[in-house]
């Protein structure tokens with residue numbers, strides 16, 4: 001087969017550059033580096049994608065190897081090595097059998113990213129109360145920088161919680177949802193949300209005024225219940241620490257759809 | 258080169274995630290002033306360590322726990338920044354983004370010094386996240402030294418470069434590794450971070466004398482030592498940083514202290530990381546060796562490097 005001949009040629013090319021001796025041929029010496037490259041990045045990927053690795057089991061190593069061929073690391077920090085794994089999985093044949101895998105990986109990647117995202121102090125209720133009622137409609141807020149919001153087709157949040165608490169992961173249900181991932185101090189949190197809240201948070205992330213965010217939250221509802229809903233949502237955001245006051249400089253876009 | 262740019266910090270360990278909580282909680286955290294007294298007075302060492310080394314790239318992030326920990330550790334201890342991705346030997350252009358990230362981190366940390374490896378870590382825009390060896394010849398000396406000079410110009414300070422463990426050598430090499438290391442350091446006018454374990458590992462893998470290596474390095478260039486563990490893979494030794502420092506490496510360290518004198522020493526452990534106490538114990542073993550040799554050589558001319566420094570101070 002030509003692969004065999006190709007290998008012979010490659011070994012000859014290596015031998016012309018790398019010294020071999022009676023202890024180890026030049027190809028064996030280069031193979032040490034090749035093996036370490038894969039092993040090291042496999043470790044990094046396992047650390048960044050523990051649940052994806054758990055779900056994939058034995059096949060994780062081979063898929064990581066394929067990923068490294070498709071997306072070789074280009075940045076100085078290993079932090080970025082696994083950056084494109086969710087996108088890679090989305091078009092991988094494994095997704096025919098496990099269609100939720102890319103969503104799960106996206107959730108895990110978001111957790112890795114918010115862990116080291118910029119620190120922005122979240123708004124608390126006291127700070128909000130200090131703002132006069134007249135200023136409310138024009139008030140501009142933003143989401144904290146350590147936050148990601150994205151759409152998924154599978155209920156992978158439950159799957160991740162299973163893996164995190166050592167339960168046997170069950171195949172997630174299909175269902176269009178949004179996932180919210182954020183960090184307070186050194187801890188990363190995640191939860192599902194619906195289209196209305198996601199849309200409001202996205203607007204907020206772009207620095208929209210408070211009245212427009214409220215409009216989005218109320219959606220089609222124009223009854224007394226919508227005010228209650230808006231207040232409850234706002235209180236939840238404050239409690240969870242996902243919103244911040246828009247500073248004097250324009251906020252960086254921190255919400256990715 | 259004047260070694261005063263690389264002060265003697267004593268005996269430290271690499272700052273690694275499993276030890277964050279321990280390091281921050283430990284009462285051995287001392288103020289800088291007390292720290293200096295400790296080094297100078299050398300009054301009976303506690304269980305603590307004197308300083309920490311960080312992997313620079315792990316802290317080139319925008320926020321979160323790593324930077325929080327870094328700031329807290331920096332409040333209590335001197336820190337040196339040790340990079341793994343400068344890729345000083347590559348033929349790719351030096352990355353401006355990388356150098357500005359390095360400068361930004363240095364501005365935050367105010368490190369005692371900055372170091373990286375005498376190697377290449379990628380080419381063609383790819384990063385192998387490994388420390389690959391260079392050919393040892395005049396062309397490589399000129400290439401690497403020019404790049405080190407450029408880095409030193411950009412970050413406006415002298416850096417230290419470390420000898421790496423290696424598993425292969427090139428047919429186009431025309432000199433020994435120690436000749437290459439010394440030539441690069443001289444031509445770049447930079448310092449040397451001498452990793453004693455890497456000398457031992459490469460000596461075994463390539464069949465040269467570790468003692469001859471140590472004895473050939475110019476003392477005035479050596480700014481720091483690394484000590485680490487490796488693993489025996491039969492045909493070769495692997496620089497795995499996952500085991501205790503072996504006795505042969507301790508023996509080489511003794512030889513190095515005799516030759517190079519008061520050089521800041523750091524214990525590296527990156528895999529199967531044990532409890533912090535095990536690393537502190539290794540740092541203190543290095544300290545005892547250093548003190549023993551210092552007591553032996555006190556009153557006499559001592560080692561060449563310290564004698565040279567005394568001459569400069571006088």
Ligand SMILES: [Fe+2]
Pocket residue numbers: 419452455483485525
């Ligand atoms: Fe080292």
